[in-house]
Amino acid sequence: MEYKPIKKVVSGNYAAAYAALHAKVQVVAAYPITPQTSIIEKIAEFIANGLADIQYIPVESEHSAMAACIGASATGARVFTATSAQGLALMHEMLHWASGARLPIVMVNVNRAMAPPWSVWDDQTDSLAQRDTGWMQFYAENNQEVYDGVLMAYKIAENVNLPAMIIESAFILSHTYDVVEMIPQELVNEFLPPRKPLYSLANFDEPFAVGGLATPNDYYEFRYKIAKAMEDAKKVIKEVGKEFGERFGRDYSEMIEKAYIDDADFVFMGMGSLMGTVKEAVDLLRKEGYKVGYAKVRWFRPFPKEELLEIAESVKGIAVLDRNFSFGQEGILFNEAKGSLYNTSARPIMKNYIVGLGGRDFTVKDVKAIAEDMKKIIESGKLDREIEWYHLKR
């Protein structure tokens, strides 16, 4: 069957819901929270309208939502959920459980700032605070990437037996309508066949337990296996990303999407929707003669160290844009990127710009101002300060 996309004008959240529908998920357990709610509302609507054969489990909290997802996934079902910020934080314990039990659950997290003070706007600290839970993390730049990301995530997760989080920005993507090219169901089925589980608790002939006590004699080996699966996931991500490109025309074989690297003095590095703004600004800056490029980190876990090194070796500077902050240290992507380069010969000047926390607008004008600052730093060879609270009212 020839690929002819079905174009729909949808919000990021509806893109996520359609992707779950097309991925033929069997179980959804979720709890509403702004700005995520319209994802699970849409899925409930699909079920009510007879479009989806999904067991929807209503629960009393996000902790229970993830617990129900874990139980369902352990029987071999394809499982989906979605949340945001405080809800994700409440799931925290269960996130470790999902990865530890090696269950390929896919969750959409809508990035929202952590309270207090209360905020419902875009900020990456909620998902980045779940960095060490053993979940893969994909940051979507636009609604199309939300849709594509969910479909690819199932294929990748079910291959390496680790859960995956697809992350989109509050309101900037979640509630903003854009054209999304959707894939006809038969072609999704070819790309994403039914799940072949590692184990199934629904096997009543040979019953067994999962996640029972492991003494110090055994625990260590299971942790190593997760570490190895996460490392192996890099290859799977690239292969699945390439296959997706060949089938549907949008290539995701790079874990870091990049442009203008070869002759760039410096690049902007960041994740998520703010990189859409950066890409627009970089095109304009190029026309104005700035030797600048961009590196959009799609996958934060596993972290694409090798791709980062290639970029770092060919540029003089990297401006890392973090819509998040780790108190007592620095922006989280900045921290990861710097650390990844330590045992290498690449030594670009790296500066961390803290931008857009709590949904503060980040515009092309801001990217240009940062480019001006970076240009001065590269020319002088001197880093004035490592962390710049760019938007701070002074």
Add this chain to the structure above:
Amino acid sequence: MNTLFGKTKDEAKPISPKSVDEYPEAPVSLGTTLVNFTGDWRTFMPVVDESKCVKCYICWKFCPEPAIYIKPDGMVAIDYDYCKGCGICANECPTKAITMMREEK
């Protein structure tokens, strides 16, 4: 005598992989609980007085281990390799046929 999913106590052996490759990919149970002789946790041991037992098997139903089995003659008996001495059987027994006795070690 005591069986779990077709395996007997005598067959149960602890599984201890020698290298990381011998471990299962996910932390599924590496053997049956039959290899865990939990009887040494016990402080009080249940003792069955067969003259009072009416073969109602309420103790057998309630034992959480399970460490109570039914002998060929229909009487109940305790498997002391697994009985933790919780006392639920003695508490549930309607004819007081099970008594918890302090165990000397």
